[in-house]
Amino acid sequence: EDQVTQSPEALRLQEGESSSLNCSYTVSGLRGLFWYRQDPGKGPEFLFTLYSAGEEKEKERLKATLTKKESFLHITAPKPEDSATYLCAVQKSGNNRLAFGKGNQVVVIP
Amino acid sequence: DVKVTQSSRYLVKRTGEKVFLECVQDMDHENMFWYRQDPGLGLRLIYFSYDVKMKEKGDIPEGYSVSREKKERFSLILESASTNQTSMYLCASSSDPQAKNIQYFGAGTRLSVL
Numbered sequence: 188e189d190q191v192t193q194s195p196e197a198l199r200l201q202e203g204e205s206s207s208l209n210c211s212y213t214v215s216g217l218r219g220l221f222w223y224r225q226d227p228g229k230g231p232e233f234l235f236t237l238y239s240a241g242e243e244k245e246k247e248r249l250k251a252t253l254t255k256k257e258s259f260l261h262i263t264a265p266k267p268e269d270s271a272t273y274l275c276a277v278q279k280s281g282n283n284r285l286a287f288g289k290g291n292q293v294v295v296i297p
Numbered sequence: 298d299v300k301v302t303q304s305s306r307y308l309v310k311r312t313g314e315k316v317f318l319e320c321v322q323d324m325d326h327e328n329m330f331w332y333r334q335d336p337g338l339g340l341r342l343i344y345f346s347y348d349v350k351m352k353e354k355g356d357i358p359e360g361y362s363v364s365r366e367k368k369e370r371f372s373l374i375l376e377s378a379s380t381n382q383t384s385m386y387l388c389a390s391s392s393d394p395q396a397k398n399i400q401y402f403g404a405g406t407r408l409s410v411l
Binding site: 218219221223228229230231232233236274276278283284285287288289290 | 301328330337338339340342345347355387389391398399400401402403404405407
């Protein structure tokens with residue numbers, strides 16, 4: 188069974204204090220790993236897809252990396268508007284489905 | 298721009314009622330999905346559809362059914378609502394797996410069953 192584990196569950200950061208979120212996965216035949224951002228009461232918003240180990244993607248203060256066992260979402264010099272829950276999901280080869288982790292809840296304090 | 302629209306943001310229903318949640322996408326996507334999201338449990342897949350009139354069970358299909366009569370519309374049906382179906386329901390759509398298969402989500406429907 189595919190498993191996605193995200194840590195830490197919750198994180199409080201001071202504005203400007205960089206940190207990393209972890210997504211560990213076990214899946215046979217990874218087709219893609221996805222990161223989403225979700226604000227309270229809203230649907231998840233797509234951030235990144237990573238397809239192979241060693242791949243990196245960046246968007247503003249966010250950078251996602253991928254190894255064969257885990258992905259990291261690095262938040263550099265966060266601002267209060269980066270406060271959200273970040274969701275990680277994996278897709279198996281030949282499968283339309285995503286298996287989601289439970290999320291990393293991030294609060295950035297001014 | 299990508300758009301997935303869920304017909305209601307908030308719904309309050311009584312136990313035993315038949316409930317319809319509607320989702321429409323304007324991206325001509327083949328695949329559509331229904332999830333529920335509960336605190337501490339994350340997103341769980343209820344049903345998905347990879348073509349018109351086609352459907353497959355997800356991880357928690359019990360108590361739900363779906364309908365996809367047109368490509369752009371995917372409906373989730375609670376045949377007889379129960380209090381344990383109180384949740385946030387999220388619809389998503391994606392294109393063929395040979396493409397990037399990114400799932401795009403609607404804003405969600407928060408359903409309360411009393």
